[in-house]
Structure formats: C-alpha cells, structure tokens
Amino acid sequence: MSLSASLSTANSSLFVTGERTSIVSRNIANADRPFYSKKSVSVVTVPGSGVKSSQVIRAEQPVLFRKVLTSSAAAATQGARLDALNFLNGTINDVELGGSPSALMNSFSNALQTFSAQPHSKLAAEAAVRSARDLADGLNGAASIIQQVRNESETGIQASVNRVNSLLADFKTVNDTIVKGTISGSDVTDYLDQRDEILANLSNEIGIRTVARDNNDMAIYTDGGVTLFDRSPRSVEFQRTLNLTPGVPGNAVIIDGVAVTGANATMPLQSGRLIGLVEARDDISLTYQAQLDEMARVLITAFAESDQSGGGGPDQTGLFTWPGSPAVPPAGTLISGLSGSIRVNSAVDPDLGGDAVLLRDGGINGADYRYNGLAEASFTDRIDELIGNMSETYAFDPAAKLAAGTSVTGFAGASAAWLQEARKVADDAYSYQSTLLQRSYESFSNLTGVNLEEELALMLDLERSFQTSSKLVGVIDTMFTSLLAAIR
Template identity: 30%
Template sequence: MSLSQSLTAAMSGLTAASRGAQTVATNLANLRTAGFGRRDLLLSSLASGGVLVGAVLRNSTPLITADRRIALAESSVADTRLGFRTALEGWLGTPGTEGSLTTRIGALDSSLLAAAAAPGTEATLAAVLNAAMGLAGTLASVSAKVQQARSTADGAIANDVATLNLTLAQVADLNHSIVKMSALGRDTAALVDQRQVLVDQIAAIVPLREVQRENGQIALYSAGGATLLDGRPAHFGFAQAGVVAADSGALSDLTMNGRPLSAADGAAMGGGRLSANFAIRDDLGPAAQHQLDAIARDLITRMQEADSTLAPGAAGLFTDSGAAFDSARERGLASRIRVNAAVDPAQGGALWRLRDGIGAVSPGDSGNGAGLSAWAAALSEPRAAASGGFLPGLRSLSGLAGDMMSGIATARLADDVQATVAHSRSSALSELEAASGVDSDREMQMLLLIERSYAANAKVIQAVDGMIANLLEI
C-alpha cells in the first residue's frame, strides 16, 4: 500500500471514529428520552483500504412495540374501570362503617324500634326523623356522585377525541416530512422518534396496529379494523353533554369523518381508554343508578304500604321530591328521594305523625307505637325486588342494599386483578423493548473501541508524516 493510500485509509478511519463518537453521544444523551430508538453507524470496508461511513440506522423492535401498545390499551381500560368501581364502592361504604348505605338503613331500623318502645318521647321521634333524612341523603348523594362520574367520563371522551384528532394529524404531517427528508437523503431517525411517541399516545386511547408503507410512512388501524390513518387521517366528532343527569336522554356517540359510526365500526374502536369511558357513561354508571333507584323504590313502597293512615295515591314517609312514587318515573328516583315534609318541623310538619301516621290529622295516643313497629317490620320483611336487575329471591331492604354493594365489590376485585395482569404485561414488554434500546454500559464499551481506533489511525498518520518528511530530506 502506498503512502497516499495509507494516509487516505487512516483519514477515513478518523472520520469513522468521529461519526461513531457522535452516534454514541447521541445514544447516551437520549438514554431516558421517550420514543428514542438506539442509533447504529453503518460501516463497510473499502477495497482500496480504509472505512466507508454509511447511514445512521435507527434500531426498533416492531413486534414487541406492537404488543406493548396493546398492553398499554388494556392497562388504560382496566385502570379507568377500576377507578370508577373503586370510587362507587367508597361512596356506598362498606357494611358496618359509619355513613355507609347499609349502616344508614340499620340506623333507621334501630331508631324505629327505639321509638316504638317509647313513642311518647319527642327525642326518639326526632331520632327517627334524623335517621330517615340520613338514609335519603345518602341515596341522593351517591346518585349525584354517579352522575358526576358519568359527566367526568363524558368530558374525558371529549378530551380523548380532541387528542386523537390532533395526534393523527401530527402523525400524518410527520409522514409527509419523513418522505421529503428521505428524498433529500437526510436522516429521518429523529422524526421517527417523534412519530413513535405520538403513536403511543393514540394507543392508550384506541388500541391500534401500525403498518409500514413506502418511503418510511406508516398507516394506523384500530385493533378492531377501523382505519385511523392511511394517507389522510380520520377525523372523529363528539358533542360533549356538559352535565349528565340520571334522567338524561341519549348522549352523543362518536362520528367518523362526519358520519355516525355503525355498530361494527363502534366495536372496532373498542378496547382502549375511549371505550372504557363510554362504558362508564353509558353502561356502568346507568347500571349503578338503576340499582340505587330500585333500592329507593323498595324503601318508599315498604314504608308507604306499612302506613294504614294514607289515602290512596298519597305519599308516605319517603317521597319523590314531595310527591307519591310513580313507577313510570323510577329513573333517577334515588336522586329525588326526600322525607315527607309532614313529619319535619323545619318544613311546617310535626314529629307526632311519625307515631300516628303520615295521614293522621291530629295527634293520637302518645303511648301507641304500633305504627312505628309496622315501619320497622316493613324494613325487615323479605321481598322480591321490583326492579334493578337483582338476582331472584326475597330480601330485606338491608339485604337488597347489601347485594348491590357485594356485586360492586366483586366487580371491583375482578377489575383489580385485570389491572394487575395488564400492568405486569405492559411492564414486561416495556422492559423487553428497552433491552434492545440504549445500554449505557454497551455504549461506553463502544466509546473505548472508538478511542482506540482513533488513536491507531492517528499513529498511522503520524508515521506517514514522518516517512514523507524523511523522503523530503533525501
């Protein structure tokens, strides 16, 4: 090899070392950067000696990334559903704890029995009124919180739809930029990193599949087959309700490119956080409200039927916003249940009606606790639930409430297990994906090799320089 060839080969080695050090520095600088794919410098040998520096390659694990995104969507679903059911369980309380629904029912039963034993004592009658108001207030409070959760889910859907539209448009723009940069022979790895971060954001909202297209572009499809992006991004529409009430009518559904989604398209968009919030708003929340309404109905009818002083169609101890219960208006009943003003001195009523009956026109025998005993017996009487979707069987009012709370606790435990499994799978896949990413130890080893290569090539140049100097002195 001639001196000029040796010098050229050494110079190419220095260039390769410089680019290699730059690549290692980039990797180490982005060790914790989301979406970053490890860079590798492509090198090849020249026939004349030396090194040819090629492109900088971005490493990726598409199969692992795809599985990790599906696991991310599953985690989002499990977390969203678990959050609602955990909150609902807390609002209802656990049996035996202060303020829980079953504790409120037990307090009313106890106060009725105490008042029946001392019906002429105003304090015992006041305790019945307070217990009745506490029970009605708990039903109304839980109902309001369920509707607030549905409103929150409705708002979360609106936010996710806005994010989905914005992010899909950004991915489409990055596709276009990657095509342009590729045509100019420029490095597109940084743009691909940005695109991966955006696709991950979409994957939490809607589980998806990424399909490679020519010139570095990608297409996105939901796991169920809906086209999210293929050239042009899909545009989704949604009208936020603002406030959701127990008796709200049909709420907004998704539209795609200005058209309502068919049943098949709607199912194709399922599996992510978006579908979980739709479930809370349209299924889980209404189901909980339906059972609350059934408990309120059971309470109203029990106390109404046990009061022999009521005229036909008159409201009993518990009312629907002051009126008698109408089975045609059961929806949202738990949010409207109130204690009859006729027994509340603060509303112009009288406590003695708790002893003598809501329909009594004047005080009766102060020692007669039969009416109070009848109410207490009505609370404990085994009955079949008239609504609410409960399993067949006879239950007391407390048993009916206990069944609802037990069902919610069971569903919450199932969601907890599902969330744990989904998080474990997501974490395992994330670690597996990270294993193929930047390893600081490996990068430092590469840097040592690059330094040695740089030193060796520098010595070759130094030696050639000395040889040329000696030749010039002859």
C-alpha cells in the first residue's frame, strides 16, 4: 500500500471515529430523555480509501412502541373513570360515619321505629323529622357532588380536546421536517424521537393507530377509524356546557365532522383519557344520579298523604316535598334532578316553625288528609303505615341499572354496593393497565434506549481507535519526511 493510500485510510478512520464519538456523546447527553432512541453510525469500507460513514441508524421496535401507545390509552381511560368514582365515593365515605344515603335512610327508619314506640313524645316526633331532613340533605349533597363531577369532567374534556389539537399541530411541524429531511438525505433520527414522544402524549388523550408511508411520512387514525392526521391535522371540536343539566348527556366530541362520543357516534373512540372523561360525565354519573333520583321519588311517594274524608281527593306530598308539590311524582318514572330538590315539608319541620306531630296525625294538606281525627296521643297507625311503606316493594326506572322491584331501603343499599363495586373494578383495571404500560415501556426502553455502561465502554474503544489512527498518521508523516529528505 502506498503512503498516500495509507494516509487516506488513516484520515478516513479519524473522521469516522470523530463522527461516532459525536453520536456516542449525543446518546449519553440524552440518556434520560423519554423516547430518545439509541443512535449509531453505519460504517462502510471504501476500497482503496479506508472507511466512511453512510448514515445514522436509530434503534427501533415498532411492535413494542404500538403496545406502549395502546397501553397508555387504556391506562388513561381507567384513570379518568377511577378519578370520577373516587370523587363520587365522597357520597358514601366510611360507612360507619353514617353519611351515605343508605345509612341515613336506615337512621331515619330507626327514628320512625322509636317514634312508633312512644307516639306521645314530641321529642321523638322532632327527632324523626330531623332524621328525615338529614336524609333529604344527604341526597341533596350527593346530587351536588355528582353535578360537580360532571362539570369537572366537562372541563377535562375541553382541556383534552385542546391538547389533542395542539399535539396534532406539533406533529405536523415535526412530520414535515422528517419527510423533507428524508428526501434530502439529512439525519432525521432526533425528529423521529420527537414524533414518537408526540404520539405517546397523544395516545394518553385519545386511542390512536398509525400508518407509515414513504419517506418516513405517517398518518394517524383514532382507534375507532376516524382520520386524525393525513398530511394535515383534522379538526377536533367540542362545545362545552358551563353547567350541565341533571340527567342530560353532554355534547359529543367531533373529529373531522364525525361524532366520536355519545349515543349517536358512528365511529366511537375506544380508549384514552377523553373517552374516560365522557364515560364519567354521561355514564357513571348519570347512572348514580338516576339511583339517587329514584330514591327521592319513592320517598316522596311513600310518605304522601291520601284523602281520609272519602271525597276521593288525589294523593298529595306529605313529609317530603319537591318542586312539583303538592302532586306526587308518577310511579316508576325517573325525574332527573329530583334528589337535588327533595325537601322536608316546612309544615312539619320544627326548626322552621312546623309541627312535627303531624307526622303521626297527618293533615299536612288540611283536615281531609288527617289520619288521627281525635288527636289521640297513643295513635300509631299512621307511623306504622309509613314504616311499612319503606319496606314495600316499588318499581324503579331501568335507567338506575339496579333491581327493578325492591324496597327503598334495599334500593339504597344496592346503590351503595353498585358504587363500591364499580370503584373496585375501575381500580383493578387501572392497576392492571398501569402495570402493563410500565412493563411495555420498560421493554421498549431496554431495546431502544441508551445504556450508559455500553456507551461509556464504546467511548473508550473509540478513544483507543483514535489514538491508533493518530499514531498511524504520525508514522506516515515521519516516513514522508524521511522520503522528502532523501530526495533532496
């Protein structure tokens, strides 16, 4: 080999070693960055000229990355559901504290039993009425919590939609740069990492599928099949309602003119934080709201007064009242928002100047509705009737998703059990999906991420290679010097 060829080989080795050292330094500097993939330089031998670098190669695992995206979307769905259920659990809290609708109903039933045992006691009558008021207040408070959950979910949906639109705009910028760089032969590996990170963030909000195209171009679709990005981002739209109406679902999310949430969705979303928030707003909360509303309706019905004069007057609300009073709610029909408006009739509330003894005697709606016409202090028929009404079987609206025929106290207990079961299922699902996401990301990172020990070892090898090439250049320089001196 001639000295010129040897010098060319040594110089090419130095140049390639410098490029490889630069890439290793880049790997080490970005080792802790999420979704940064390990880079390496592809080196080829050039006959007679040593070596040269052909391209920068990026570590990739497309199958594992897709698993990370689907796991992220599934975990976000369950996380949003669990957050809502944990908030709704505030209507129950510790059962021993007696603050749940079921516990308050049992306390009220016990107060009625006590009043029946001593019907002459005004204190027992007032205690029963106050227990009824605690029950009504408990239903009001639970309805308020549901409304808060729904409104916060609505706010979360708007924030999620805004984030999706922002991420799609960022995706277009990076994707365009990748396509142009690929066509021109530039190093686009760092931009590919950025694109992966955008996709990971996007999958947290909405379930996605990606399709790779020529020149590293990419299209994005929802997991329901709607186009999110195809050379340009599609518009994701949502009209937020500031204060949702009880019992009424919120507005749908629209992508590229197609509804992807709600009962009318033709290509519905399957996963992602967005769908979890919609389910919390329109499924979980509305079901629990229906259960509370049905409790309120049956309570009003169970404690209504009937005409005792024989005149055939209509039943009218008694101990419990509502905005539609004095009419009694229709049987078996859900009245949305009723749990938020049920009240104890002021005519029997001692703290509002009412007479609690009317609970024993009747007559809240006038003399025709009086059960104890002789005002007997030992009269218990009306109290016992009310106690029996709480144990009677009623028809409940199917929207409550509980047993259609049971007592109001049994229904309240079933409602508490439903909420706790839903919370447990969501907690288990969230734990599973979070673990699956963690394991998927770890596997992906182990195969594509930077191992600092390996990079530092490679850096030492490159230093030795650089030293060797430098010595070779020095030797060739000495030989050239000697040759030139000999010629002179």
